[in-house]
């Protein structure tokens with residue numbers, strides 16, 4: 375039933391968009407029939423594929439079914455988004471036409487009205503949708519694995535002078551179920567190891583749903599090196615909550631334990647509402663990690679009170695927490711002196727602009743802190759843009775992120 379609604383909705387958008395732009399295409403293209411055939415054939419192929427995927431997904435796990443076909447589902451997404459956003463000028467045009475119709479009806483005694491579409495709005499629809507379509511396709515081909523090193527100096531007031539320029543490599547959101555390339559993950563590991571970090575932290579969403587998505591990448595993850603250790607926390611996708619399993623079911627528990635074991639085998643110390651004291655020579659700081667805590671409908675297994683129980687007082691404290699909404703909703707209001715939170719989760723929506731100091735993404739309308747460093751009073755949060763991808767197998771403007779954080783003493 376849901377599928378029928380979905381397809382009907384998509385079909386309505388297709389027809390609406392087609393009727394809106396067909397006259398412009400007729401002027402541009404000599405062979406109108408060819409355009410019609412290409413447009414509707416593309417629609418039929420995309421719909422047939424999606425219907426096939428949805429109908430057959432129960433035969434395997436839904437997770438694997440969609441992970442294996444991520445390029446296909448991404449193409450579907452590209453088609454759909456391009457037409458949906460492209461329809462906005464047409465909708466504006468239709469609203470204007472209603473007003474123009476009413477206006478001419480009121481001031482004229484004649485009953486014959488020909489209110490045509492505004493040509494520039496029709497052209498806008500075509501240009502917007504064409505640009506979006508090609509940009510999103512380019513993002514699949516050239517953005518998906520275009521890893522970017524983001525350097526950031528972070529100043530902490532009580533940071534020990536002996537640990538000046540302490541290097542934390544922060545990665546997040548690998549989403550290995552759809553990562554789809556061991557070679558590309560090997561490239562990531564080389565980039566990380568060349569930096570010779572003090573610690574490497576991973577802030578969650580290792581998989582999309584099931585622990586076994588990560589098995590092919592285990593050998594590669596083991597190769598990540600860090601002088602003072604590798605630490606991780608869980609993201610909302612690491613709980614197997616999106617495939618209809620109950621938390622108290624045997625299958626759910628097995629998956630959870632297996633995921634934790636896999637991370638440990640890869641050399642990560644998974645922090646589940648707990649802390650570690652990192653000691654380097656005579657200097658030390660607290661590294662705290664919470665389970666996922668997300669605003670809204672996301673799971674709230676993170677427990678900062680529990681995690682802070684064993685921290686050493688009066689030394690710097692760094693918190694790993696997957697979802698940045700945890701910072702403003704809980705951490706800033708808490709009595710704890712947490713100098714820096716490291717998060718991921720937003721992916722920067724895998725779409726936006728980042729040019730020399732200017733950054734924009736639709737993610738900013740959902741998350742106040744969505745990429746990079748933010749400060750409030752004495753507290754700071756750094757949000758990683760994610761290394762993998764989910765839903766759309768590409769990146770436009772907001773590239774896969776390897777954050778290299780240089781921690782310094784604030785003078």
Ligand SMILES: [Fe+2]
Pocket residue numbers: 547549579609611719720721760764
């Ligand atoms: Fe994620």
Ligand SMILES: [Fe+2]
Pocket residue numbers: 579609610611696718719720
């Ligand atoms: Fe997430």
